[in-house]
Amino acid sequence: MTPECIFCRIAANELPSTLLYEDEHGIVFSDLHPKAPTHWLIVPRRHIERLSDLTDAERPLIGHLLLVVNRMARQAGIDEAGYRVVINCGPAGGQTVSHLHLHLLGGRAMHWPPG
Numbered sequence: 001m002t003p004e005c006i007f008c009r010i011a012a013n014e015l016p017s018t019l020l021y022e023d024e025h026g027i028v029f030s031d032l033h034p035k036a037p038t039h040w041l042i043v044p045r046r047h048i049e050r051l052s053d054l055t056d057a058e059r060p061l062i063g064h065l066l067l068v069v070n071r072m073a074r075q076a077g078i079d080e081a082g083y084r085v086v087i088n089c090g091p092a093g094g095q096t097v098s099h100l101h102l103h104l105l106g107g108r109a110m111h112w113p114p115g
């Protein structure tokens, strides 16, 4: 755990969140500033700063997190319609929290024009 990291603190229950799912590897909670009707964050418990830090050692972990995305999309009822999964990496990628996370976005059309 990295004490100054908000997602580590949420995972450790030191900060509140709308926890939606947890297992030994990761947690899921609602984004504080949702960009879509469903905007959930899938977050590994372990502090990994960014996607580009992943190595072969994290191959099972990232696979697991993607399966959690699937499960959560079903739970949100957006699996049939479809959804978007986003990982921002680093400052130029728009990453603002330096703890790896996957955004699950759905419940509205992600493209323009919709339909």
Ligand code: 5GP
Binding pocket: 006, 017, 018, 029, 030, 031, 032, 033, 034, 087, 088, 094, 095, 096, 097, 098
């Ligand atoms: P990033 O920009 O790093 O890809 O995404 C960080 C996301 O975390 C943003 O969408 C932001 O709204 C969300 N966020 C930042 N701080 C908190 C927080 O304390 N609690 C929750 N639930 N979400 C947060």
Ligand code: ZN
Binding pocket: 002, 005, 006, 007, 008, 009, 046, 047, 048, 098, 099
């Ligand atoms: Zn962290």
